[in-house]
Amino acid sequence: MTPPEILRTLVFGFPVIKECLDTAWPIFIQSLGGLMLSFFITIGSLIGGAILGMILALMRFTPVEEQAKRFRFRPVVLIGSSVEWFIRGLPIMIIVLLFNYLPFALFKLRVPGAILAVGAFSLYGGAYFSGVFLGGLRCVSSDLRNASRVLGLSSLQTLIHIRIPIAVRTMLPALLGITVTLFKDSSVLVVVAVPELMYTARQMAFSSPSDYAPVLGTTLLLYWIIATMISGLARLLEQHWDGAVSR
Amino acid sequence: MKRLLLTSLAAIAIAASGAFAQQSTLDVVKKSGELVVGLGMECAPFSYRDAGGNLVGFEVDLTNVLVKNLEAYVGVPLKLRLENVTDETRISWVQSGQISVSVCHCNNTRKRQDLIDFSVPYFWDGKSVMYNNAKGKKDLKDFAGKTIGFKRSSSSEGEIKRYFEAQGWTAPVLKQFDNHTAGIKALADGQIDGFTDDNSIIISTAMLAGYTVGEGKKLNLTPGRYSAAYYGVGVKENDSKWRKAIDFALHDMWLSGDYQKIYDKWFGAKSKCPIPLGTNKMEPFVKG
Amino acid sequence: MNFNNYVFAAPYFGWLLRGAANTVMISAMTATLALLVGIPVGILRQMAPAFVRVVLAGFITLFRNMPLVPFLLFSVFVAPDFFLQCTGKAIPIGFEYWLFIVCVALNASGYIADIVRSGLRSIPEGQVQAGRVLGLSPRQVIFRILVPQAVRISTPALGTRLIHTMKNTSVAMVLPIVVDSLDVAGQGARIAGECFAWAEPLVFAAGTYLVFSLMLEALLWYICRNPLLTGREYDAA
Numbered sequence: 001m002t003p004p005e006i007l008r009t010l011v012f013g014f015p016v017i018k019e020c021l022d023t024a025w026p027i028f029i030q031s032l033g034g035l036m037l038s039f040f041i042t043i044g045s046l047i048g049g050a051i052l053g054m055i056l057a058l059m060r061f062t063p064v065e066e067q068a069k070r071f072r073f074r075p076v077v078l079i080g081s082s083v084e085w086f087i088r089g090l091p092i093m094i095i096v097l098l099f100n101y102l103p104f105a106l107f108k109l110r111v112p113g114a115i116l117a118v119g120a121f122s123l124y125g126g127a128y129f130s131g132v133f134l135g136g137l138r139c140v141s142s143d144l145r146n147a148s149r150v151l152g153l154s155s156l157q158t159l160i161h162i163r164i165p166i167a168v169r170t171m172l173p174a175l176l177g178i179t180v181t182l183f184k185d186s187s188v189l190v191v192v193a194v195p196e197l198m199y200t201a202r203q204m205a206f207s208s209p210s211d212y213a214p215v216l217g218t219t220l221l222l223y224w225i226i227a228t229m230i231s232g233l234a235r236l237l238e239q240h241w242d243g244a245v246s247r
Numbered sequence: 248m249k250r251l252l253l254t255s256l257a258a259i260a261i262a263a264s265g266a267f268a269q270q271s272t273l274d275v276v277k278k279s280g281e282l283v284v285g286l287g288m289e290c291a292p293f294s295y296r297d298a299g300g301n302l303v304g305f306e307v308d309l310t311n312v313l314v315k316n317l318e319a320y321v322g323v324p325l326k327l328r329l330e331n332v333t334d335e336t337r338i339s340w341v342q343s344g345q346i347s348v349s350v351c352h353c354n355n356t357r358k359r360q361d362l363i364d365f366s367v368p369y370f371w372d373g374k375s376v377m378y379n380n381a382k383g384k385k386d387l388k389d390f391a392g393k394t395i396g397f398k399r400s401s402s403s404e405g406e407i408k409r410y411f412e413a414q415g416w417t418a419p420v421l422k423q424f425d426n427h428t429a430g431i432k433a434l435a436d437g438q439i440d441g442f443t444d445d446n447s448i449i450i451s452t453a454m455l456a457g458y459t460v461g462e463g464k465k466l467n468l469t470p471g472r473y474s475a476a477y478y479g480v481g482v483k484e485n486d487s488k489w490r491k492a493i494d495f496a497l498h499d500m501w502l503s504g505d506y507q508k509i510y511d512k513w514f515g516a517k518s519k520c521p522i523p524l525g526t527n528k529m530e531p532f533v534k535g
Numbered sequence: 536m537n538f539n540n541y542v543f544a545a546p547y548f549g550w551l552l553r554g555a556a557n558t559v560m561i562s563a564m565t566a567t568l569a570l571l572v573g574i575p576v577g578i579l580r581q582m583a584p585a586f587v588r589v590v591l592a593g594f595i596t597l598f599r600n601m602p603l604v605p606f607l608l609f610s611v612f613v614a615p616d617f618f619l620q621c622t623g624k625a626i627p628i629g630f631e632y633w634l635f636i637v638c639v640a641l642n643a644s645g646y647i648a649d650i651v652r653s654g655l656r657s658i659p660e661g662q663v664q665a666g667r668v669l670g671l672s673p674r675q676v677i678f679r680i681l682v683p684q685a686v687r688i689s690t691p692a693l694g695t696r697l698i699h700t701m702k703n704t705s706v707a708m709v710l711p712i713v714v715d716s717l718d719v720a721g722q723g724a725r726i727a728g729e730c731f732a733w734a735e736p737l738v739f740a741a742g743t744y745l746v747f748s749l750m751l752e753a754l755l756w757y758i759c760r761n762p763l764l765t766g767r768e769y770d771a772a
Contacts, residue, residue, distance in 0.1 A: 105339075
């Protein structure tokens with residue numbers, strides 16, 4: 001195969017077999033392939049992970065006034081923390097394999113691979129998001145609120161001018177870091193035959209083995225370039241805001 | 248609270264096992280008008296993506312005819328839906344009912360019979376070890392203590408181990424691959440001494456990968472076989488109504504001559520991996 | 536769900552236990568190698584002459600942003616040809632296992648180098664100058680001022696990264712590896728293929744990883760409590 005052909009297949013995936021489509025689920029998602037599906041899984045799990053992470057963070061968050069007190073048994077905090085610890089303790093490989101098998105075995109739920117993948121990665125990302133959100137919540141906690149109230153800002157003004165900007169500045173670089181992790185780790189989906197970039201590449205390499213090195217090399221390069229671009233953006237933002245603060 | 252928990256657990260358990268197990272897959276298929284076939288997608292010559300990305304292979308053609316024959320038997324138009332199964336999921340998804348049948352070069356072994364049922368065989372073959380001719384002519388016995396590759400979750404691992412045990416030879420070191428082509432490439436590179444699976448699969452895979460197979464060529468097969476392989480369509484355990492439907496569909500295929508056509512296309516004299524139909528020796532089942 | 540009882544009978548349970556032992560061994564080797572490469576790279580990235588720093592920055596970016604599965608598949612399948620062309624000899628049998636350890640370790644060392652570097656960077660420049668003014672030699676400044684603080688700052692992050700590396704070793708199943716040296720996740724997939732039961736071996740593997748990470752977290756907590764690391768003795772003095 002010629003290089004443009006290889007690149008096109010890697011980005012858009014193999015042509016979808018129309019018998020494979022499940023009409024009960026959105027056709028658009030199932031007809032994605034290659035790098036596009038990797039992107040979809042990353043973005044989908046970012047959204048899902050953000051929601052789950054926010055829930056976990058709110059469960060784990062204890063306001064500063066409360067922290068000053070001695071230890072008190074708080075079941076919600078305990079549940080939030082143990083869920084987060086549990087997910088963090090599992091490798092993504094195991095989460096993906098369990099997700100591939102369990103929904104039908106337990107609930108008779110027939111779900112296309114791409115959507116299962118989004119679910120698995122949302123769970124995985126959620127645990128990491130919750131840590132970041134917790135940090136964000138803490139740094140906009142009561143001291144700051146009191147200070148801005150003393151300065152005469154209304155609570156809405158405080159939210160818009162103080163709390164959200166600070167939270168975004170603390171959290172955004174870390175969120176981009178998690179995005180990179182999610183994108184890179186989406187390559188483990190090769191073991192459950194979800195046709196994302198790595199699976200497409202492997203299938204292509206194995207259907208015309210003379211192209212082994214170029215196909216796998218291009219794949220690695222694609223992953224690396226995109227991951228480097230996102231983490232470079234995170235670094236730039238960090239530097240930009242660091243400068244803004246010291247100025 | 249405890250009672251509520253127990254009740255809900257029991258409800259989940261019943262929902263998960265009982266309620267769905269009773270219905271025959273035939274009725275399910277008839278009602279939904281949809282036949283969900285589990286098809287592997289990376290195993291030449293049975294079903295694989297060719298260089299253009301199209302799904303081709305013996306089992307792909309077989310499935311298309313199977314649906315037509317089944318339609319005639321069931322009496323309602325059927326919509327074919329394919330699920331990409333891997334070798335690990337081809338049995339468990341039939342068990343759980345996620346796919347109606349699995350047409351995934353699945354060897355009918357006794358252990359698998361414990362979990363699902365099989366139709367009449369639609370293809371039969373044996374297992375030998377493929378070796379690199381550069382390392383000299385070989386017999387099965389010469390692989391005692393050597394490194395042999397196998398495809399993960401094929402039946403080869405247990406069978407070759409038991410065969411070598413029964414013969415009293417030193418057990419081979421087994422190396423697992425998650426793809427046939429990767430194994431053939433490792434063999435050609437000299438990373439393993441032999442690679443084993445069903446002969447038709449390894450010969451076709453090696454040829455598609457651009458290696459020559461045969462006497463005095465790059466790769467060759469040992470003359471001795473250590474196991475037989477009978478491919479059957481996997482159906483749910485204890486569902487004889489459904490198994491009968493599949494069996495009849497396969498019989499009709501044989502009678503109408505469609506089977507011969509498909510066979511000739513993939514294993515005929517002009518194909519890449521010629522195996523004359525009928526002369527292929529039936530061999531006894533291997534326990535396990 | 537169908538519970539196949541024989542998953543937890545011989546020989547399959549033995550496979551799982553062996554897999555757990557292999558996970559420990561692979562993780563220990565990977566962690567050692569990653570620390571051996573990562574710490575010097577991190578230190579030199581901060582302190583070496585400019586051109587070395589540029590090279591090391593490239594090294595860190597290269598391996599930090601390298602996704603593990605494509606990296607492993609690429610290196611394992613391209614290495615034999617490459618080796619043959621370079622040396623004219625076939626690559627030794629069984630290189631995949633060692634290549635796997637090296638690749639995972641390199642990936643982790645990129646992160647470790649970054650952690651060490653940011654630990655060093657967080658120490659104010661003034662402390663170095665103050666040390667020099669007080670008459671300490673450059674070597675003393677490094678070993679008495681910089682290293683103790685950098686170790687104290689970066690130990691928790693290093694520990695977390697090593698736990699993550701332990702979990703990363705579960706990708707071994709995508710590679711051709713001799714069955715006896717597979718890790719616990721790989722053995723789980725192997726049993727899933729043999730007995731057609733996913734839930735039991737996977738839940739066992741998941742439990743193994745949870746127990747291991749719990750033990751490592753406890754160990755990390757114990758290490759971080761050490762007075763040498765909390766810096767209490769500096770405060771007391």
